[in-house]
Amino acid sequence: MEITRLVDTYLSWPKQALLSINEWGKYRVEGDFDEILITGMGGSGIVGDYVQVLSASKGATPVYVNKSHLIPSFVSEKTLVIIVSYSGNTIESIKALERALKTRGKVVTVSSGGALKDISTRHGLLHVQVPPGLLPRASLPAMLYAILGLLDSSGITIVSKDEALESVAFLEKTTPSCIEIGEEIASWLFEMIRENRLFVIATHSPYDPLAIRGKNEFNENSKLVAKVDIAPEWMHNDIVGYEFPVPSKFAVLEILDPADSVGAKLVEFMDRVYRLLDAQVYRLELKGSTLLERLVYGSLVLGLASVYLGVKRGVDPATTKSIAMYKSEASKIFSS
Numbered sequence: 001m002e003i004t005r006l007v008d009t010y011l012s013w014p015k016q017a018l019l020s021i022n023e024w025g026k027y028r029v030e031g032d033f034d035e036i037l038i039t040g041m042g043g044s045g046i047v048g049d050y051v052q053v054l055s056a057s058k059g060a061t062p063v064y065v066n067k068s069h070l071i072p073s074f075v076s077e078k079t080l081v082i083i084v085s086y087s088g089n090t091i092e093s094i095k096a097l098e099r100a101l102k103t104r105g106k107v108v109t110v111s112s113g114g115a116l117k118d119i120s121t122r123h124g125l126l127h128v129q130v131p132p133g134l135l136p137r138a139s140l141p142a143m144l145y146a147i148l149g150l151l152d153s154s155g156i157t158i159v160s161k162d163e164a165l166e167s168v169a170f171l172e173k174t175t176p177s178c179i180e181i182g183e184e185i186a187s188w189l190f191e192m193i194r195e196n197r198l199f200v201i202a203t204h205s206p207y208d209p210l211a212i213r214g215k216n217e218f219n220e221n222s223k224l225v226a227k228v229d230i231a232p233e234w235m236h237n238d239i240v241g242y243e244f245p246v247p248s249k250f251a252v253l254e255i256l257d258p259a260d261s262v263g264a265k266l267v268e269f270m271d272r273v274y275r276l277l278d279a280q281v282y283r284l285e286l287k288g289s290t291l292l293e294r295l296v297y298g299s300l301v302l303g304l305a306s307v308y309l310g311v312k313r314g315v316d317p318a319t320t321k322s323i324a325m326y327k328s329e330a331s332k333i334f335s336s
Contacts, residue, residue: 003311006221006318009138010303011179013296014172019131020145021168024161027128027146028153031106034078036156038147039066039096043137044084046216047144049209050295051158054148057206057291059158069095069334071103079105080156084143086136088114091330110146112139135318137220140213140299159292167293174287174297181284182304185253188282189305190312192251193224197280202229202270203255204263207286210295211255214302221306221317231266242277250279257294258285 036055038048048065055063066072069092075081081100085093088111097119100107107125109116112132120127128150130142148159159167189199199218203211208230215226229238252274256267274281284301288294310317 003307003317006135006138006307007304009135010300010307011175013141013300014168014175016131016134016139017141017145017164017168017171017296020142020149021161021164023146024149024164025153027108027126027150029080029106029108029126029150030154031080032078033061033080033106033156034076035062035064035074036080036082036151037064037066037072037075037105038082038084039068039071039093039100040084041067041090041092042216043140043213044086044090044093044143046209046213047084047140047147048082049212050140050144051147051151053206053209053295054291055158059156061156066096068092069099071096071099075100075103075105077104077106079103080154081105081107082110082147082150083107083116084110084147085114085116086112086130086134086139086143088112088116088118091327091334094119095334108150110143110150137217138303140303141296144296163290163292167288167290167296170288170293171296171300175300177287178297178300178304181301183308185282185284185301185305186308186312188280189251189253189309192280193313195249195251195280197251198248199224199226200229200250200252200274200279201226201255202231202234202252202267202274204231204257204260204266205233206291207255207257207263207295207298210298210302213299214253214255214306217303217306218309220320220323221303222309222313223315224306224309224313229270231263231270234270235266239273242273246277250274250277252279252281254281254283255298256283256285
């Protein structure tokens with residue numbers, strides 16, 4: 001198992017972020033854009049979700065996220081298209097890039113190398129280089145801060161360089177607590193699994209992508225099925241599914257921002273419903289003075305927890321056999 005390497009990669013997040021921040025200003029695009037389209041899959045696609053949430057909070061330019069081999073028809077010369085794949089070899093992202101080249105959009109690629117970089121070189125596209133040699137799902141800061149730097153340097157500020165540096169200092173300071181809480185969540189969830197409880201991650205907007213990334217981390221690193229509940233949307237559909245006796249008991253990881261009074265009240269309401277179903281609950285309160293800090297803090301806690309849980313379950317967190325099986329067939333699937 002590559003447990004030590006994987007944990008070390010998560011613990012290198014401040015360093016990853018700093019490497020990208022050191023490149024701040026190196027990459028920029030010219031133009032006046034009406035919207036940004038970020039295309040990526042898996043851990044790379046989640047980067048787009050984070051940029052979208054950050055932009056919705058304080059940015060002026062709409063950000064759309066596309067997790068597909070297709071490209072939306074609205075792309076025009078006023079669209080900045082960012083294709084991101086850590087490896088640069090994700091087939092859906094390559095296909096999306098090929099389609100994006102047929103549009104009038106301004107196309108930029110982000111990767112550690114691979115086909116995305118090669119295609120970009122051939123077509124004279126701007127390619128944003130991120131450090132190679134990382135496990136893609138644990139390379140969130142490298143890609144996230146690279147894109148934030150690209151946008152800020154291009155006059156599309158969502159997060160400034162100073163804010164980025166402050167978030168790294170915060171992450172360095174809180175890493176020990178991330179380790180402690182990650183281990184605590186893993187131990188709690190291991191016992192919940194032994195009781196055959198279905199794992200649910202529950203949170204409130206705007207932390208949708210954090211919960212989804214957490215689910216994906218537990219899927220990959222812990223080989224665990226997980227459900228995601230997001231308030232307030234949860235109150236308009238999922239909640240009704242709990243009215244009839246459910247076949248499973250739940251283990252619910254509640255994530256909330258204590259500074260968001262409405263979000264906290266929404267999660268408190270969810271908590272009451274879960275407890276009526278005899279659910280076991282663990283609550284994670286996000287730390288940080290900015291949305292970026294809270295996102296990276298929560299992401300590190302969940303990433304570490306998923307690895308520690310994988311170890312407790314006796315599985316190799318770094319190995320994803322099902323994804324490897326899909327990738328071996330993907331070239332045939334997309335050949336038509």
